[in-house]
Amino acid sequence: MGAISSKIGETYHALAAFWSELSQNAAESNALLRRIATPEFPVPDPTVSFWQTNPKYQELVNAKSEELPQSADIVIIGSGISGASVAYTILTECQALGIEKRVVILEARQVCSGATGRNGGHLKCSPYLTYSDLKVLLGKEKAKRVLHFQLRHLPTILELVKDEGLDEAEAREVETVDLFTEQTMWDKAQQMVQELQRDAPEYAEDTMVWDAKQAQEQFGASSHCLGAISYRAGAMWPYRLVTSIYMKLKTKYHSSFSIETGATVREIHVEDNDTTPYLLHTSRGKIRATHVVHATDAYAPNLVPGLKGKIFPVRGHMSAQAADGPSSHLDGSRSWSIIGKKGFEYITQRPRESAGPHSPGGEIMLGGGLYKSDGKGMDEIGIWKDNCVDLTISAYLGGIWSTVLQGEHARVLQLWSGCMGFTPDLVPFVGEVSPTFTKRRRPSTKRKGAASESGSTPANEWITAGFNGEGMVLAWLSGTAVGLMVLGREDVHLEARAGRPAGKVTEWLPKELYLSESRVRDLSIFKLARFL
Numbered sequence: 001m002g003a004i005s006s007k008i009g010e011t012y013h014a015l016a017a018f019w020s021e022l023s024q025n026a027a028e029s030n031a032l033l034r035r036i037a038t039p040e041f042p043v044p045d046p047t048v049s050f051w052q053t054n055p056k057y058q059e060l061v062n063a064k065s066e067e068l069p070q071s072a073d074i075v076i077i078g079s080g081i082s083g084a085s086v087a088y089t090i091l092t093e094c095q096a097l098g099i100e101k102r103v104v105i106l107e108a109r110q111v112c113s114g115a116t117g118r119n120g121g122h123l124k125c126s127p128y129l130t131y132s133d134l135k136v137l138l139g140k141e142k143a144k145r146v147l148h149f150q151l152r153h154l155p156t157i158l159e160l161v162k163d164e165g166l167d168e169a170e171a172r173e174v175e176t177v178d179l180f181t182e183q184t185m186w187d188k189a190q191q192m193v194q195e196l197q198r199d200a201p202e203y204a205e206d207t208m209v210w211d212a213k214q215a216q217e218q219f220g221a222s223s224h225c226l227g228a229i230s231y232r233a234g235a236m237w238p239y240r241l242v243t244s245i246y247m248k249l250k251t252k253y254h255s256s257f258s259i260e261t262g263a264t265v266r267e268i269h270v271e272d273n274d275t276t277p278y279l280l281h282t283s284r285g286k287i288r289a290t291h292v293v294h295a296t297d298a299y300a301p302n303l304v305p306g307l308k309g310k311i312f313p314v315r316g317h318m319s320a321q322a323a324d325g326p327s328s329h330l331d332g333s334r335s336w337s338i339i340g341k342k343g344f345e346y347i348t349q350r351p352r353e354s355a356g357p358h359s360p361g362g363e364i365m366l367g368g369g370l371y372k373s374d375g376k377g378m379d380e381i382g383i384w385k386d387n388c389v390d391l392t393i394s395a396y397l398g399g400i401w402s403t404v405l406q407g408e409h410a411r412v413l414q415l416w417s418g419c420m421g422f423t424p425d426l427v428p429f430v431g432e433v434s435p436t437f438t439k440r441r442r443p444s445t446k447r448k449g450a451a452s453e454s455g456s457t458p459a460n461e462w463i464t465a466g467f468n469g470e471g472m473v474l475a476w477l478s479g480t481a482v483g484l485m486v487l488g489r490e491d492v493h494l495e496a497r498a499g500r501p502a503g504k505v506t507e508w509l510p511k512e513l514y515l516s517e518s519r520v521r522d523l524s525i526f527k528l529a530r531f532l
Contacts, residue, residue: 028375028378032378032381032382033382033525034382035312035381035382035383035384036308036309036312036381036382036525037308037309038308039299039301039302039308039384040299040302040384040385041108041264041266041299041302041384042108042109042113042114042264042299042384042386043384043385043386043387044109045387046109046113046386046387046416046417046418047386047387047388047389047415047416047417048414048416049117049118049239049318049414049416049418050318050320050363050365050413050414050416051117051118051121051237051238051239051240052110052112052113052117052239053414055239055240055243056168056240056243056244057243057244057246057247060111060243060246060247060250060259061110061111061261062110062111062261062262063111063246063250063258063259063260063261064259064260064261064262064263064284065258065260067285068260068263068282068284068285068286068287069102069104069258069260069287070287070288071102071276071287071288071289072102072103072104072276072287072288072289072290073101073102073103073289073290073291074086074090074101074102074103074104074289074290074291074292074293074486075103075104075105075106075278075280075287075289075291075292075293076103076104076105076106076293076295077105077106077265077280077292077293077294077295077296077303078105078106078107078114078294078295078296078297078299079105079107079111079112079113079114079242079246079259079261080112080114080115080116080117080242080295080297080471080475081116081238081241081242081471081472081475081476081479082116082295082297082464082465082471082475082476082478082479083105083107083293083295083479084112084241084242084245084246084479085464085475085476085477085478085479085480085482085483085499086293086295086464086479086480086482086483086486087103087105087246087249087257087483088245088249088479088480088483088499089479089480089482089483089484089499089500090103090483090486090487091103091249091252091253091256091257092497093455093483093484093487093489094256094455094487095253097455097487099455100256101256101455101487102256102257103253103256103257103258104257104258104259104260104287104289105258105259105260106260106263106265106280106282106287107259107260107261107262107263108262108263108264108265108283109261109262110261111242111243111246111259111261112239112242112243114296114297114299114418114419115297115298115418115419115420115421115467115471116238116239116242116471116475117238117239117242117418118316118318118386118416118417118418119238119316119318119367119418119471119472120318120346120347120348120365120366120367121235121236121237121238121348121350121365122233122234122235122335122346122348122472123153123154123157123171123233123234123235123236123472123473124176124233124234124235124335124346124472124473125147125150125151125153125154125233125470125473126178126231126337127147127151127196127200127203127204127207127231128189128192128193128195128196128204128207128229129189129192130143130146130147130150131143131144131147131192131195131196131199131200131203132192132195132196133426134146134147134426134427135195135199137425137426138425138427138512140199142510142512144199144200144203145510145511145512146427146510146512146513147200147203148203149474149477149508149509149510149513150470150473150474151203151473152477152501152508153472153473153474153476153477154173154232154233154234154473156476156477156499156500156501157171157234157236157241157476157499158171158172158173158234159498159499160476160498160499161236161241163498163499164244164245164248164498166240166241166244166245166248168237168240168244169236169237169238169240169241169244170235170236170237170240170332170350170351171234171235171236171237171241172234172235172236172332172333172351173232173233173234174232174233174234174235174332174333174334174335174348175230175231175232175233175333175334175335176230176231176232176233176334176335176336176337177215177219177228177229177230177334177335177336177337178228178229178230178336178337178339179215179219179221179225179228179336179337179338179339179404180225180226180227180228180229180339180340181224181225181226181338181339181340181404182226182339182340182341183226184341185339185340185341186226186227189227189229189339190209190227190229193207193209193229206231206232207229207230207231208229208230208231209227209228209229210227210228210229210230211227212225212226212227214228215227215228216406219405220326220327220405220406220407220408221404221405221406222403222404222405222406224403224404225404233335235332235335235348235349236472237350238472246259260282260284262283262284263282263283263284264282264283265280265281265282265303266281266282266283267280267281267303268280268281268292268303268438268440268461269281269440270440270441270442270443272444273288273443274444275290276288276289276290276459277290277443277444277459278290278291278292278443278459278461280292290459291457291459291460291461291462291486292460292461292462293461293462293463293464293482293486294433294461294462294463294464294465295463295464295465295479296465297311297419297420297421297465297466297467297471298311298312298313298314298384298419298420298421298422298465298466299313299384299419299421300421300429300463300465300466303438304433304437304438304461304463305437305438305439306436306437306438306439306520307429307437307520309524309525310423310424310429310466310520310523311421311422311423311429311465311466312381312382312421312422312525313381313382313383313384313419313420313421313422314370314380314381314382314383314419314420314422314469315380315383315385315386315417315418315419315420316367316368316370316380316417316418316419316420316469317367317368317369317370317389317390317393317394317397317415317416317417318365318366318367318397318415318416318417318418319365319366319367319394319397319398319412319413319414319415319416320363320364320365320366320412320413320414321363321364321365321366321398321401321410321411321412321413322360322362322363322364322410322411322413323349323362323363323364323401323408323409323410324408324409324410325402325405325407325408325409326405326406326407326408327349327364327405327408328352328362330349331351331352331362332348332349332350332351332352332361332362333351334349335347335348335349336405338368338400338404342371343368343369343370343371343372344368344370345366345367345368345369345397345400346366346367346368347364347365347366347367347401348364348365349362349363349364349365350362350363350365363413364401364410366397366400366401366410367397368397368400369393369394369396369397369400370393372392372393372396373390373392373393374390374392383419384419385419386416386417386418386419387417388417389415389416389417390417394412394415397412397415398410398412420467420468420469420471421465421466421467421468422466422468422469423466423468423523424523424524424525425519425523426468427466427468427474427510427512427513428464428465428466428467428468428474428475428478428513429463429464429465429466429513429515429520430463430464430478430481430482430509430513430514430515431462431463431481431482431485431513431514431515432460432461432462432485432515433460433461433462433463433515434515434517436517437515437520438461440461442460443458443459443460455487455488455489456488457485457486457487457488460486462482462485462486463482463515464478464479464481464482476499477500477501477508477509478509478513480499480500480505481505481509484505485505489505490504490505490506491504491505491506492504
């Protein structure tokens with residue numbers, strides 16, 4: 001398990017350090033545990049990401065009605081990619097059914113100002129890394145199911161972007177290259193490729209292994225690189241993907257859909273109301289709902305107290321850099337990862353051809369450096385605030401690009417941070433949220449008609465959160481699944497549609513992602529750290 005080399009892995013290396021130092025530094029370790037178990041709401045003054053600057057749809061940034069709607073059929077808390085997926089699925093499916101459901105998204109800050117609007121722009125699943133890690137935790141067959149689910153996201157999102165005409169999202173297929181700078185990790189990575197080729201060759205067809213000389217010739221790696229592994233992935237402008245979807249929904253379903261920013265949900269109560277039993281108390285007033293969807297990733301435990309310590313935040317750092325060098329001619333067709341003994345950096349490059357008047361295009365979007373903090377990453381775990389950046393990590397991110405690649409020069413344009421939601425078993429929580437987790441009673445509402453036909457299901461709470469820093473290859477279809485569950489359509493065989501595979505949700509959503517008491521019961525950061 002020490003071979004994990006992804007955003008997940010970097011975080012869990014820090015957890016391993018936490019475990020090894022537990023007996024030596026009890027005060028620091030106890031402070032970390034307290035942070036994890038004490039959720040906080042999003043701060044009102046976050047750092048601003050490159051993705052959020054010069055928004056295409058300025059009217060969405062602080063979108064809100066004069067007064068908060070009194071009620072809705074479905075209230076979605078959170079306006080990132082999960083919330084967008086749930087809303088898109090519900091509204092398009094209701095149209096197909098010939099019914100109308102009122103959907104309201106509540107956002108504590110500006111639209112898409114959480115993890116989705118702050119990430120690295122990757123649409124990347126690393127098959128050999130993901131499979132090896134999950135095989136140890138879940139077993140061979142379960143690991144294959146989760147890997148297949150992740151890999152579906154690239155073609156699904158590319159198809160959605162094409163069908164909906166979302167060109168501003170810059171969604172594209174890329175060649176991705178993992179560059180290794182430490183011998184032990186390089187040796188383990190080659191073993192993991194062999195493992196994938198042996199156990200699941202269908203997922204290794206485009207994976208290529210390059211030695212140091214080949215990596216220098218093919219990818220311009222410096223002498224620090226011991227080897228490379230390349231394969232197919234994707235990249236995009238995540239903030240613009242989400243906001244362009246919202247603009248489409250507002251235009252097409254203006255009477256059924258609204259986004260309410262600046263509306264932090266502080267409390268949820270269940271009342272004796274057959275139609276809208278959930279009463280949500282927000283910073284802008286109250287709103288009633290039949291269904292509540294928690295799509296807030298790291299912040300979910302604020303309103304789902306049974307998940308305290310089961311979803312916890314890790315603050316990540318990102319930068320936008322103006323680059324000059326051989327990579328400039330690639331026009332956004334390649335992405336990179338730089339993998340050392342414990343650290344991990346992830347890089348995408350924007351296309352030049354799609355640059356607008358406010359940007360020259362071709363910017364390098366580079367993040368990572370978690371293990372470079374003063375606390376070796378421990379001091380970034382359990383941090384709920386994204387309103388500042390770490391000095392040491394920021395300095396490191398500013399220099400790594402030109403160190404690992406030949407002839408490359410970069411100048412930092414912007415630095416920001418963001419909080420990612422992590423779970424102790426490396427997979428998100430998706431589906432129904434029982435009273436065990438909400439600490440609220442189940443509403444006593446009655447189903448109206450057959451759900452598969454009417455889209456009416458008993459009032460309930462739902463979740464899609466805890467993506468372990470890999471939300472771009474987990475969140476869209478997780479949100480799609482939840483949207484169909486809300487309408488009672490999870491057991492209905494549906495035709496493929498833009499943004500959705502064919503079949504039943506119960507067939508294509510891995511069981512390992514479902515939120516259940518049996519799954520959560522044994523989850524512990526202690527057990528994971530001990531396992532590492």
